[in-house]
Amino acid sequence: MKQNISESELEVMKVLWKIGEASSAQIVEQLKDSSDWKPKTIQTLITRLVSKGFIDVDKTNRKLFIYKPAISEREYKDSASKSFLEKLYNGSINKMVLSFVKENKLSKEEIDELRDILKDED
Template sequence: MNNLPKISDSEWEVMKIIWSKEEATANEIIDKLKGKQEWKSTTIKSLINRLLNKEAIGFRKNGKEYFYYPLISEEECIKEESKSFLKKVFNGSLNEMVLNLVKSEKLTKEDINELRDVLNKKLDMEDK
């Protein structure tokens, strides 16, 4: 899907549940969000309807129950959100973002070695 819908932070919480279960009822979503969010069930149902309207999720009906399933993949959404964040905060510069995170976050030796390995593999791929 090329034109992914813009998903709000609240809608992300609902999508995470649907992605994790592959299919969920409104009551299952409400139960999963209990304690995590201070939302009423009507708020959660509104979020579900917004996601339906955005065509981020679809549904199938079985008796009186509606089962909601994702129409867009979590991977696609994460990739799109990452690009949006990178553009908004770091003017699209991946280098600036990585440098900022490396300088400002405490990294373990394992983290550093993993970063080094990823960068070395990227270098090797570029040389081919």
Template structure:
């Protein structure tokens, strides 16, 4: 998928369910979201249709049931989303993003250790 379509926060909630357990039926998606949100089944079906129209979900009909699978991997979506976020709000400067986060949120010691591990792992790749 060359250009990633914009996915709303609500559509992202649907995608998380599909990424977690695809293939997933319409009923499974609806049941999960009805219990976790105040959305109606019709709203959820509209979100699913939008995701199919955007090309990020595909489906297969089995009897009277529709089963959905992602057309884009979660890792790819998150990578592109985070990259565009850094580009848009921090002019591509990842260090500025981290600095802004640290200034507003701070990090626990375990977060710092996890980041050090990630940085050490990726240090030799560049």
């Protein structure tokens, strides 16, 4: 993944990941309760995501374009996680976990859960 998705663009992607494919009007309908964005703003976000390659658009019906994700939610999360690790922890998950543990950001239960997960990976 070459480009980043803004927080606002991510909200549009979440809608498409949830419903699969939609017209811009359907996306606007899905976002109307969770945001105060105007339809034009949402259309701009959709256009940006298309130009970035995160959304594909079906233009076979000239009156109603259908948008669908070009990247799965799992692919996005994997890429965003790697990018986060690279930026903040030089790609080291060990350094990240250590940082959370040392800063008491993980509860005893979370540490135990991590320990169990690591045991299961053996």
